[in-house]
Amino acid sequence: MxxxxxxxxxxxxxxxxxxxxxxxxxxxxxxxxxxxxxxxxxxxxxxxxxxxxxxxxxxxxxxxxxxxxxxxxxxxxxxxxxxxxxxxxxxxxxxxxxxxxxxxxxxxxxxxxxxxxxxxxxxxxxxxxxxxxxxxxxxxxxxxxxxxxxxxxxxxxxxxxxxxxxxxxxxxxxxxxxxxxxxxxxxxxxxxxxxxxxxxxxxxxxxxxxxxxxxxxxxxxxxAVESQAAELGDAIVDQAVADTLAQHDDLQGGFGQAPKFPQEPRLSLLLDQALRQDDLQALEAAVFTLKAMARGGIHDQVGGGFHRYSTDNAWLVPHFEKMLYNQAQLARLYVTAWRLIGDPELARVARRILDFVLRDLSSPEGGFYSATDADSEGEEGRFFLWTPAQLAAVLDPEDAELAIALYGVTPGGNFEGRNILHLPVAPEAFAEAQGLTLDELWQRMDRIDQTLYQQRETRTHPHRDEKVLTAWNGMMITALAEAGDALQEPRYVAAAVRAADLLWAKVRSDPGALKRVYLDGRAAQPALLEDYAFLGEGLIALYDITGEPGWLERARELADALWSRFADPDGGGLFMGEAATDTPLMARPKDLSDGAMPSATSAALHLLAALSRRSDDLSDDQRAKSLLASVSGQVQRQPTAFPSLLLALNRLRHGETGPRQSAARGAVRVEARILRKDPGAATLVLELGLRPGWHINAEQPLQDNLIPTRVRLTGDTPEWRLEERRYPPPKILKLGFQREPLAVYEGRVRIEAALERTTDPDVQARPWVPVELRLQACSDALCLPPETLVLQAPVTTD
The missing domain is CATH 3.40.30.10 (Glutaredoxin)
Known part of the structure; x- marks a missing residue:
């Protein structure tokens, strides 16, 4: 044809x-x-x-x-x-x-x-x-x-x-x-x-x-989506990771040849594999790409944030648009990578992304604008370019000399006679050559960047798209909430809360009904599947960090709504949009494979997987498995096209990651952290919160057939040895269905354990420790199966 x-x-x-x-x-x-x-x-x-x-x-x-x-x-x-x-x-x-x-x-x-x-x-x-x-x-x-x-x-x-x-x-x-x-x-x-x-x-x-x-x-x-189902297990994730690594550019980072896009869903899968499987190759590839991008022209070295893609292999010459969805995904990636290896450069980049969004992409009401243009004054990239003379005119001589060397600025330029600022030399090597510590270099860079930013603000700005898209704002809410928690920046969490409240007030037209766009005080256009899914994920992130049940209730409303509005009763899966009744459309599409952002299907699967861990509504798990089955045949044939969906598969099969997790269908919330007292000793602290009417068995539950609550380090933690464990005194209960008394924990529970460093205390250790918590939760009416949570407890200074 x-x-x-x-x-x-x-x-x-x-x-x-x-x-x-x-x-x-x-x-x-x-x-x-x-x-x-x-x-x-x-x-x-x-x-x-x-x-x-x-x-x-x-x-x-x-x-x-x-x-x-x-x-x-x-x-x-x-x-x-x-x-x-x-x-x-x-x-x-x-x-x-x-x-x-x-x-x-x-x-x-x-x-x-x-x-x-x-x-x-x-x-x-x-x-x-x-x-x-x-x-x-x-x-x-x-x-x-x-x-x-x-x-x-x-x-x-x-x-x-x-x-x-x-x-x-x-x-x-x-x-x-x-x-x-x-x-x-x-x-x-x-x-x-x-x-x-x-x-x-x-x-x-x-x-x-x-x-x-x-x-x-x-x-x-x-x-059309073929409905043939396939069995998806760990092997398909391993295959996707191996195939992704085979496409990784080991010289310049990224995947494939120019034009190079960040391909955030692929990087997310690599970092998840590094965390769950201790996969060093996946970790090194992801971090290498993140650092290559951060040092290239695709990263706005002056104002923070990332342009949409690079036109060359070296991440030097970007297409100068900045999209909100890139900022949201990349901020999460840099925070995740920082949590894994503790490199301060990664945390610095994450902060610069989020500060750019809060400063330059935020509406007065607290929503987040969609994008900024590539063009200004009729030229692509003009707003972002510099000459040596421009740097010398705005910086003092010493800073100008440093900036010209640091950012690779030349008289001839690297883009139409001007310069895209980038870091041709790794910051560590540059600092050493200049006789500076790395912290001293970052401080100089911050001062220089602030001066250049203020000067750049006097230029004609690129157009800014000021529509507030529900889906992209949901992604940004998740990024801000997670980063605020990890980086101990309450202002990020506060911005996420403000944006979530704005969306709930402005784009929620009725219970279970969202609009997609908010602009100039008016919400318009029925929302798509991705709007419900990504906003729901953002609300889950706020629930995890604040513990306020209202966020979970809102996420539940959106999950129920997306299933009722977009489910395909005949072919399975979820449509992108609601059925068109008055405007012709050749087909009703489904968004399955990942592109510049996770597909709407994978976002919905993430939301359902998250709710299944935090809610006693069994429909979440059933819907998640049904949705997964509807696309499993395509995933099996081409797993690298579905990295975000495979990450959701890991959540369903193996549970959550991170220092905060839920158990017992949401009846138990757990947070883990390591308080380091001196280089050789630390204290592991687990805080558990149980809903009223629920308990977990004590460390010594009084009956041999009951599963005790136990804490241990996983087997791949060579830096620390767990010494004395300190469990709280149990409460003795006698329930109607149990003749013998029970020793249990209820309400707020704190478990502590002493840790001793087993390797040289002066050598940098991993910034988190994998902790295993085994528990069994029961109510007055039933006991749930035993669960094992693996938490990544961050190491902080007491």
């Missing part, structure tokens, strides 16, 4: 001209619509600057279309194009059917460089607008808002052309089925394509409809 489609596309591009017919003085609009457009424009206020080159002498726009009503910065960017844009929805397709017109669908996002180029060249061009307005219904979609729509039409583009990207440009039938798809088109070729497609539509519409139906069938097949 591809050959036929390509033949059709080539035929459409051949011959013809870009001559356009006369543009009506204004698109056909009702007086009511015209009044609403004028009212919406007036409401923007006197400081409003329309994004268009078509202005009246008084600065007012010549053109305004329906996108001015929308809650998406990307759509609002196009609200004053001469193209008579519609947002995605039934109105556009109904008009296309009534008038027998093709639909031109343009999908992009507000910080997309080539989307801006096509806007300037084509959508601001009056002749192209005349062609679109006369013969097409033009529909503009923000891919970050309608991720499900984007997935369907991107699949069509990939089937037709073998590739995809943004802007995604498609010509559809009035029924929403793809005829032609591509990405960026230069204006002359674009006009030619539009005119030829229109001619073919007039000459043989039924032949084109038949072709579109074939494409739609192919899209449906491509998006």
């Amino acid at each position: 591809r050959n036929a489609v390509l033949f059709l596309m080539l035929g459409m591009l051949g011959g013809g001209s870009a001559n356009a017919q006369a543009l009506p003085a204004a698109p056909s609009r009702s007086p009511e619509l015209q009044r609403r457009l004028e009212t919406a424009l007036a409401a923007k206020g006197p400081d409003y600057r329309p994004r268009t080159e078509h202005l009246r002498p008084d600065g007012q726009p010549l053109f305004t279309n329906r996108l001015i009503f929308e809650g998406s910065p990307y759509l609002l960017q196009h609200a004053h194009n001469p193209v008579d844009w519609y947002p995605w929805g039934p109105e556009a397709f109904e008009r296309a059917r009534q008038e027998g017109k093709l639909v031109f669908l343009s999908i992009g996002y507000s910080t997309c460089h080539w989307c801006h180029v096509m806007e300037r060249e084509s959508f601001e061009d009056v002749d192209i607008a005349r062609l679109l307005n006369s013969h097409y219904i033009a529909v503009k979609v923000d891919r970050e808002v309608h991720a499900d729509v984007d997935q369907v039409y991107m699949t069509a583009a990939q089937l037709l052309t073998g590739s995809g990207g943004w802007p995604l440009s498609s010509i559809l039938t009035p029924e929403g089925e793809t005829l032609v798809a591509g990405t960026y088109f230069p204006p002359a070729k674009f006009a030619q394509l539009l005119q030829k497609a229109q001619s073919l539509w007039e000459e043989r519409p039924e032949a084109l409809r038949a072709q579109a139906r074939q494409i739609a069938d192919a899209v449906s097949r491509a998006l």
